[in-house]
Each structure stands twice: as structure tokens, then as C-alpha cells.
Amino acid sequence: MGRLRRTAAAGRPPDDGLTVTIQRGDPGARTGFRVATFTPMTVLDVLLAVQREHDPSIGFRFSCRVGMCGTCGVRVNGRSVLACQTPVPENGEPVAIAPMAGFPVVRDLIVDTTPFWDEWRRVTPYVVPAEDAAEPARIAPDSPERRAIDPSLDCVQCGVCFSSCGIAGGSRTFLGPAALNRALVLVNDSRDTATQERLDLVSGPDGVDRCHYIYGCSSACPKGLDPAASIRRLRRGR
Amino acid sequence: MPDQDTARVRTARSGTYLTIRATGVLLAVLALGHFGVTHIVNDVAATDSSFVARRWSSALWVVWDALLLAMALLHVGAAMGAVVRDHCPGRGARRAVLAGMRVLIAALFVLGALTLVVAAG
């Protein structure tokens, strides 16, 4: 159990706790809370504290707590983030938590991520090997292929980029930054044989032409990926 | 960047992308120049029908304005696809609006072209 910080120094959360506002689905549900803080504290800790001590009916998703599963995406003070990776602001300013934008809301902070997965599925997001491929595939770690793929590989499909895009969340046809990033990774993979289908898809009306250079994706990615760069590289082919 | 992946990605092409960029670069010069001549260099009060007659007696300005018309409408046509797709999620609504846009653009082109042909000869 965390220790309450008893300091009156300027810029710390007040002794009676951090002010937290949580967007709820039910109009009668409580939205304002004061949460006792400890250090270090993440937004996920705040949500768990609210659920444990204030209102057990609050709805949110989480799983691994360490930024690997991509489940806990929420909007904190307007920015889409992973709750388990976002520290509470140092200066004690209030925290407003809302569901990720661009997805239908199921309840409170839980969103339906189907739009994200629909687009993800469209780029055939796995290697399609040749029937007669030599086993095992030999690809040197320092090959040009690996150097092209490695910066874009750690996607946990959390949907934060999709939510920050500004286009993907509204349109039901734009592939979105995550799917395009994955498409680039697989297009560069020498074991894969579905390259042409993916290239046709990304150069079609739902692909890179729909990106409007907002860079919301790259600025929000909690794993430090750069989908905007992947999209530029896919466009470069022209 | 490794040559291997650029070589493979090179097969991705898009007419829309090229149209918007190519017409856009030309338009930056044509449109700003047109505005400059009609509003800045000459005060707008002076651009009456005699100004138009003088302007269109010169082949340079006729070609300039004709190119301006064509490039602008091509640019709008190509860009409108993206705008409509971002705002109209329904496939039927999208096709209807896009068709309407194409009709409007074609009508505007005919209007502008006719004006140039009749007035400038």
C-alpha cells in the first residue's frame, strides 16, 4: 500500500489527494474523485485506487501493467496514452481521464476496438511464406532488411496511434498508422510473398493517400515507434 | 535507407497523389500570380471590362488563365476524393457526393473554357 506524501511544498499534490475526473457512461455515476498519491504513481494506479477505495463500478481495461499487452489505452488530459506507462503529473495538477477517441464507447473507459482490428486485418498482418521456402529462413541480423524492419517492429497494437490520428478514428476506411506500419514491416520481409497485395492496398484509396501529415501517431506511440515515417517510406515508392 | 526495400516499394503508384502535387506546385505560381496582378499590382477598382479586354488581348494571359482554370479544377477534383472519404463513411453517400462534385467541376470547367473562348478568341 502506498504512502501518502505529507509535504506542503509547492507543486506537489495537495495532502487531501490528487483531483481526478473520470468520464463515465451513466449520467448519474460519480465522476470526481480525490485520490491519495504515492510515488511513483501511474494513471493505472489511480484507476485501481478509485476502483478499490471510491467506486467499484468504474469500468476500465488493463492486463500486464508493463506496457507489453496494449490493453489499457485511455485519454489523459486529452492525449491518448497507455495508462500503465503514464506517470501522474509531478506538479499536482488535476487529471482528466476519458476513453480513447475515435472508438465507440462500451462503458466508462472501455472502448470497442473493432475498428482498429478491422483495419489491422486488411493488410494481412502476418508473413505469408512461399510453399517451397527453405527451412529455416536465414536472415542476418545486420542485413539491410533487418535494419529497415527493426525500428518498426515493437507494435503492441494498443490503438493509441489510431486514436490520435484524427483521420483513422472517424473514417471506417482509412487503414490507419498501425496497419500501415505493419504493412511496411512485412513488405520488407524477404520471407513474405504477399508483397504485391499489400502494396496495392496501401497505394489505393484507403492507404497512404489518406494520411494528412498530422504526426499524431508518432507523437503518441507509447513504444516509441514512428508510423508517420513508415507511411512516408511507403509513399516514397512513388 | 537500404536499396532493397525502396526497390520493392517502388511499385506503389497513385495518380491522385501525383495530380495533387503537380497541379499544386503549378497553382502556387499561377494563382498567386493571378491574384497579384489583379489585386496588388493593379488596384481592384481598375480591373473593369476594359482591363479584362486588354489582359486577354495578350496570348500570355490567355494561356495563364486557361492553365489556371484547368489546374485548379484538376486539383480540386483530386483533393475532393480525400475530403469526401474522410467525412462520408457510407459508401452510397460517398459515391453520390463524389458524382455530384464531378458534375459541378465539369460544369465549372465548361463555363470557364467557354468564357475564354468567346471573350479571348
Place this chain on the structure above:
Amino acid sequence: MTAVQFAFLAGLTVVSAAIVAFTALVLLSARRIDGGPHLLAVLRARLGRSPYDLAEGNRWAFYVHRITGFAVFAFLALHLLDVGLYALSPALFDEVHALYSTPLMRVFECGLLFALLFHALNGLRLLVIDLADVGARAAGRLLDGVGVLTFAGTAAGSAVILWPVFAP
């Protein structure tokens, strides 16, 4: 006021209403899709260096680019109609043209200049982003340049256009 002048003013009203409606459409859908543009973030962004604030600047650029594009097109439709009058009869054209030098129209022209300048300069910035494979930080700096040039050009052009109103 003659009939054709009235028609022109009616057309101008329609164009303005269309531009306002389109702006509302874009901003309302923005609020729905990604929580909307965060105005304070943009105002801080020029001094702030956080990547999120840079994205906010780019987000605003996108909205303004789209709105100015639509505005220029709406104006173009009206402009093609009124220049088309010249082919019908130069006298009719002159009647409408007399409206162009009124103070109200001159203010519209300054707005048109802003729209043209921003859309052209931002469009060129987008081209540079693709050709030079530019990241978010550099894109933000390019946007600063676009903003400065647009402001300077609009100010200078507006001074020239509005001069006859104040010193006839």
C-alpha cells in the same frame, strides 16, 4: 442596385455560408474523432518542445489547410460565374465589378489572400515533407516558417488592398 449586382451578392452570401458550414463540419467531426483540436496546446507548442505539442500544430495546419482549400474553391465557383458575365456582356460584368471595390469586398479579398497564401505555402511544406523525409520536429519548424510567411504576406497584401478605403 441592379438585378445582377443583387444576384452576385446573393451568390457571395451562399459562398460564405458554405464556407462557415464546412468549417463547422470539419471542427465538429474533429471533436468527435480525436477529442478536437487542443487550442492551449498549440499556443504553448511554439515554445514547448514536446512531440505531442508539435503534433497539435500539425493538426491545426491540417484543419486550416482543408478549410482554406474549400474556401478558395467556393470563391472560385462564384468568380467563374461573374467573369463568365464578361463573355455575355461587358456592361453586365462592369455592373458586378463595381461591387468589387467596396470596402466589404476588399475585406473578403484579404481573407481570400490569407486562404490562398496559407494553402499554397502549407501545400509546398507537405511536398517537402515527403521529398525530404522530414520528421515531426522539422515539420513543426517548417510550419513556423509557413505561418510567418502567410502572416507577412497577408499583412502586406491587405495593406495594399485596403489602402484606398482609408486614403481615397
